[in-house]
Amino acid sequence: MRAMHDLGGLPAGPIEREGHDPSLAERRVDALMSLLMARGVFNVDEMRRTIEALPREIYERHDYYERWLHTIERLLVEKGVLTRAEIEARLAAGPAGA
Amino acid sequence: MTEPGLRPGMRVRVRERPVEGHVRTPFYIRGRLGRVERLHGRFPDPERRAYGGSGLPPVPLYLVRFRQADLWPDYAGGAADSLLIDLYEHWLEPLGDGHGA
Amino acid sequence: MAHDHDVHAHPPGRDHPVREWEAREAAIRGLLIEKGVLTADEIRRKIEEWEQKSPALGARIVARAWLDPAFEARLLADANAAAAELGIDASGVKVVALKNTPSLHHLVVCTLCSCYPRALLGLPPAWYKSKAYRSRAVRDPRGVLAEFGMALPPEVEVRVVDSTADCRYLVLPMRPAGTESWDEPRLAALVTRDAMIGVARVAAPARPA
Numbered sequence: 001m002r003a004m005h006d007l008g009g010l011p012a013g014p015i016e017r018e019g020h021d022p023s024l025a026e027r028r029v030d031a032l033m034s035l036l037m038a039r040g041v042f043n044v045d046e047m048r049r050t051i052e053a054l055p056r057e058i059y060e061r062h063d064y065y066e067r068w069l070h071t072i073e074r075l076l077v078e079k080g081v082l083t084r085a086e087i088e089a090r091l092a093a094g095p096a097g098a
Numbered sequence: 099m100t101e102p103g104l105r106p107g108m109r110v111r112v113r114e115r116p117v118e119g120h121v122r123t124p125f126y127i128r129g130r131l132g133r134v135e136r137l138h139g140r141f142p143d144p145e146r147r148a149y150g151g152s153g154l155p156p157v158p159l160y161l162v163r164f165r166q167a168d169l170w171p172d173y174a175g176g177a178a179d180s181l182l183i184d185l186y187e188h189w190l191e192p193l194g195d196g197h198g199a
Numbered sequence: 200m201a202h203d204h205d206v207h208a209h210p211p212g213r214d215h216p217v218r219e220w221e222a223r224e225a226a227i228r229g230l231l232i233e234k235g236v237l238t239a240d241e242i243r244r245k246i247e248e249w250e251q252k253s254p255a256l257g258a259r260i261v262a263r264a265w266l267d268p269a270f271e272a273r274l275l276a277d278a279n280a281a282a283a284e285l286g287i288d289a290s291g292v293k294v295v296a297l298k299n300t301p302s303l304h305h306l307v308v309c310t311l312c313s314c315y316p317r318a319l320l321g322l323p324p325a326w327y328k329s330k331a332y333r334s335r336a337v338r339d340p341r342g343v344l345a346e347f348g349m350a351l352p353p354e355v356e357v358r359v360v361d362s363t364a365d366c367r368y369l370v371l372p373m374r375p376a377g378t379e380s381w382d383e384p385r386l387a388a389l390v391t392r393d394a395m396i397g398v399a400r401v402a403a404p405a406r407p408a
Contacts, residue, residue, distance in 0.1 A: 002125040008310030008361065009126035009170070012334035015346055019325025024246075025221040028228060030322070031245035035237055048312060049120035049148035064313070064328050066220045073227060082230055090226040122363045124310050126337065138293065141365045159364050161295075166340075166359075175341045176353040184364035 004059055005052045026065040033068055042075045050074050102158040102187065108134045109193040110162060112185065120148035123189045131193070132164040135182060143186065158187040252321040256287050257369055258390035260319065261401075262383045264296075265374040271298075278369060282319065289318040298371045299397075303356045306344065306397035307368045308336035316367035320392055327396065337361055347398040370395050375403035 022030065037044060050071045051059070058070055076082045104110065114128045115121075122144055137160055142153030166179040173179070231237045260282055264271040274281035278294040294316050297305040309315065310333045315323040326332055336343050340359045344351065351357060360368050372394040378386060393399035 005311060006125045007330055007333040008124045009338045010334040012331040015326050015331045015335070015343065016329060017326050017346075022322060025218075025224055027246045027249065028242065029224055030249060031242050032224075032228065032231070032237070034249070035241060035245055039236070041236070043147055045120065045144040045148035045153070046150065048144075051312070052120060062220075064325070069220055069224055069227070073223070076227065076231075081234070081236060082227065086230055087223070087226055090230055091222060122311060124361065124363065126310075138295075138364075138366055144364070159366075161366075166357075170338050173338075175339075175357060176351075176355065178354070178356040179340070179358070180356060181337060181359045181361065183361040184366055186364065 003052060004056055022065065029065045029068050029072070032072055036072065036075075041079055041081060046075060047071055050078075102137050102140070102160075104134050104137070104158070104160055104187065104190060104192055106134050106136055110134060110190040111193055112162075113189050113191050115189065117145075119145070121145055123185060124183070126169065127164070127183055127185070130164055130169060132162045134190075135161040135163045137161075138184065141186075160185055160187065160190065162190070249317075249322060252317060252319075254320045254390070254392035254395060255387070256282075256321075257316070257319040257392070257395045258387040259285055259383070260287065260296075260369070261371055261390045261395065262386035264371055265386055266383055271371070274371070287319065289316070291318060293366045294319065294369055295366050296369050296371050297358075297360060297397075299373050301373070302354070303358060304351055304397065305368075305370045306336060306340050306357065306359050307362060307370060308333060308359060309362045310334075310337055311363055314362045314367060316369050318367075319369055320395060324392070344398060347393065349399060370397040372397075372399075372401045375401050377403050 033047070036042060037047065051067060054067060054070055059067065062070070073082075073087065077084055110132055112123065112127050112130050112132070137158060139159060140156035141159050143151075143157045144153060147153035161182055162185050164181045164183070166173045166175060166181055167177065169181060228237075228242065232239055232242075260274065260278075263285060264274050264281075270281060270284070273284070274296045275298060278296040279289050281296075282289040282294065297307070299305055308327075313323055313328040313333075315327060317323070332343065337359050340357045341351065344357070362368050372390065374386070375389065378389070389401050389404070391399055391401065394401045
C-alpha cells in the first residue's frame, strides 16, 4: 500500500515554479528543526516518521513549514519536552514579543 | 558488522516486504529488477532509528540502476533513460551476475 | 482554542494579525527558550548560518572541476573532501557528484520528502519540495525538463536520481562553449542552482555587443 508521502510516479499537474523565499517565521521553523536535531531531542528519521503520520488533511493542505511545525510540536510532546497544555496556555496568553 | 553482500553489476530485485511505518523504499520501485551501480557504505538503519533506536549495526546502502522502460508501462522518453535510487541491502534480493540487460 | 481557527482566516501580513501557525511557532520557541532547551541567540545564529549557504558554494565547486581535471576526479570520488579543499563545509551528510556529459543528463529529486544538498546549495526552492515535482520527476523527467525549458534528444540518456537515503546529490553540469579563457570566479557566476539540480543547462555566455 502506498503511504501518503510516497509520491513517486503519481499523476500530477504542472510544477508551480513561482515560490517565495522563506519568510522569517519559516526560517525560524527551519532553525528550530536543525537545532533540535543537533541537540539530539529527535533524529531525522523520527522527524520523517512523524511527518508521514500527520493527518492527511494537514499533509495535503498545509504548507511545507507549517507541516514542519506540526511535526516539531508532536515530537516535543512525544519526547516529554513540552506538553500540549503548556503550548495552548502560551498561545492563549497572546504574543509576548518576538 | 555485516559485510556488504552485493557488488556493482549484480542484478537485484527490490523486495516487496509487507511493512507498515517508516521505510525509505518507494512504492514505485518495489518488485522491480535493477543492477547495483555502487556501494555507498554502511549507514544506520532509518527504519529502526525512526522509532528511537540507534539503527545499529549499520546496513549497507547501494545506488541501484533501473531502466525507465522497465518501471513505467507508458514511458515515452529515450530508450536509454534510467533511474538511480538509494536502497538498503535488506530490500534487495540478489539474482546473481546475470546475462542480458 | 487557537487551533480551531481556519489557518487562512487571517490575511498574510507583516504585522497584525499574525497567522495562526506563526503564533504557534512563537509560543513553542518561547517555551523552549524558557526551559533552557535552546537560546534565542542560538536560533538567530542558526538562521544566519543557513543564510550564508547559497548556490554560490556549489558553483565554486563546479567551476573548479571545469578548470582542473584532477579536482574533478577527486570530486567524483569524494565530493565532501573536494568541497573541504575549497573551504566549504559539507561534513554533515554524504554528498555525491553526478557528472553530465553530451550523452548523459542527470536530474535529482527526493520523491519521499525533500532531501537536498543544503550545505552546498542553501535552502531548496519551493518547486523542488512540491508534490508535482516529486510525483513527476521519476516518471516523466523529459516532461518536467520541458516545463523548465529544456529539451534533450532521445539519444541522450536522462538519468533521474531519487535521493531516498543518507546521500545528497549535486549535478556537475557541462561547461558551456565560449568560456575557454575564463577564470574560476567568472565561470562560477554562470552556474545556477537549477543546473546543479539538473533542470537546466549552464547557459553559454551571450556574445559581446
